[in-house]
Amino acid sequence: MASKRFEFLLGLCLLLVINMASAQLSSTFYATSCPKALSTIKSAVDSAVSNEARMGASLLRLHFHDCFVNGCDGSILLDDTANMTGEKTAGPNNNSVRGFGVIDTIKSQVESLCPGVVSCADIVAVAARDSVVALGGPSWNVLLGRRDSATASLSAANSNIPAPTLSLSGLISAFSNKGFTAKEMVALSGSHTIGQARCTTFRTRIYNETNINSAFATSLRGKCPSTGGDNNLSPLDTTSPTSFDNAYFKNLQSQKGLLHSDQQLFSGGSTDSQVNAYSSNSGSFTTDFANAMVKMGNLSPLTGTSGQIRKNCRKAN
Template structure:
C-alpha cells in the first residue's frame, strides 16, 4: 500500500547539501534527442491509466533525491541491501514498473546514455504536468549510484507529526527557505496517505474541521485499518492545483504537518497567498523543484549509467 505522499517531509531530509556539479538542460540534445519525448509519452500513458501514478512517480523522485542518484531503484540481492525495505519505502513506494518501462524504451533508442536518475527527475516533472500543473526545465546529466543506504533511508526521515518549527529547521538545514518549504508541501495536492499517518490528528487534535474529521473516521477507525487510504487533498486529489492550501485555511489539512503550515504561525501568510493565487504557487513550486533536483547528484566520472535501473551494471 502507498504510504502518504509525505513526499517532502519523507525525502527532503534525505538530501545532502547543495552541489557545484554542472547539470545542463540539453545534456541529451545530441546523444539522445528523443529521450525526453519518450519519457513524456510513457508517463502520460501511465497516468492516463491510473491518475494516482502521477503522485507515485513524483514521490519516487523525492525519495531518491538524497543524492538524486537512482539509489532508491536498486533491488536487494544476496550480497547487497538497497533502500526499498526501509520503513518509509517498504509497501509504500510504487511506480517502479513504470520506470522500468521508460528505461527499456530509452535504452532501445540510445543504449547506455540516459541515467535512471535523470529519468526519475523528468518523470516527476511530466507527472505534475499530466495532472494539470506547470512545467519546468529539468537540469540533466546525473549519473546512477552503485550503492544505497538503508540506514540513511530509515534514520533521516521525519514523521508527519513535525511541528512548524521542526519543518522550518529541517528544510533550512538543507538550504531551503520557509517559503520554499511551503511551496514544496503543495505536492500534497495530489496523492494519498495511510490511516496510520493521520489517525492521531483525526482523534486527538482540535484544529481539524469537524465534518471533515467525521467523514475521515469512516475509513480510518480508532484502531485497525492502518493501510486504508485517504486523499491528501479531498477537494481535487488528482489535479495539481492550489486546493491543498485552500483546505488548510478551513482546517482540512490531512496530516498534522500539513495543518502546521496554517495554524497561527509564520507561514500563514504564504499559505494564504498560495490559496488565492494558483499561478504564484505553481511558479514557486517549479523553482523549488529545480533547486531540489540539483542537490548532490552524481556527475562526471562518478557512478554509472545503469542498463537496468534495478541493478548495477
C-alpha cells in the same frame, strides 16, 4: 581566528563543489546522444497517469524521496542484495513508495533507443516533471546529466525524509538541512494537492488532534478505523485530488489538512502568511513550486566520472 578562517574556506569549498556539480547538468544533455529520450519518457508518463491518476503523485514523490537521501542519484530504485539493504524498506518508503514498474518500463524503452546513455536518476527527475504537467500543473526545465549511484542507504532514508508527524520547526529544519527556505518548504508541500495517504499516517490526527475540521475528521474515521485498515487510502486534497492546483492551501485554511505535518503549515505559526498567499494566488504557488523543484533536482548529483549509467534501474551494473 584560524579555525574560523578554516571553517569559512571549508564552507566555500563545499559551495563550489555543489555549484560545479549543478553546473555540469544541462537541459540539453541528451540532445545529440539520445534525442528522443524526453519524448519517450513523456509518452510513458502520460500513459501511466492516464491509466491511474494517482501514479502522477507517486512518480513525483519518488523523485522527492530519491533526492532527499544523498542526492538525486536513483538510489531509491535499487533492490536489496546480499551485501546491501536498499531504501525501499525504510520507514517512509515501505509499502508506500511506488511507481517502480513505470520507471522500469521507461528505462527499457530508452535503453532500446540509446543503450547505456540515459541514467535512471534522470528518468526519475523527468518523470516527476511530466507527472505534474499531466495533472494540470506547471512545467520546468529539468537539468540533466545525473549519473546513478551503485549503492543506497537505509539509515539515510530513515533519517532524512521528513515524517508526517513532524512539527513546523521540525519541517523547517528538515528542509533547511537540504538548503531550502521555509517558503520553499511550503511550496514543495503543495505537492500534496495530488496523491493519497495511508490511514496509518493520519490516524492519530483524526482521532486525537483538535486543530481539525470536525466534519472532516468524522468523514475520515469512516475510512480509517481506530484499529486495523492501516493501508486504507484517503486523498491528501479532498477537494480536487487529481488536479495540480492550490486547493491544498485552501484546505489548510479550513483545518482540513490530512496529515499532522500538513496542518502544521497553518496553525498559528510563521508559515501561515505563506499559506494565505498561495491560497489566494495560484500563479505564485506554481511558479515557486517549479523553481523549488529545479533546486531539489540539483541536490548533490553524481556527474562526470562519478556513478554509473545503470542498465537495470533495480541493480548496480
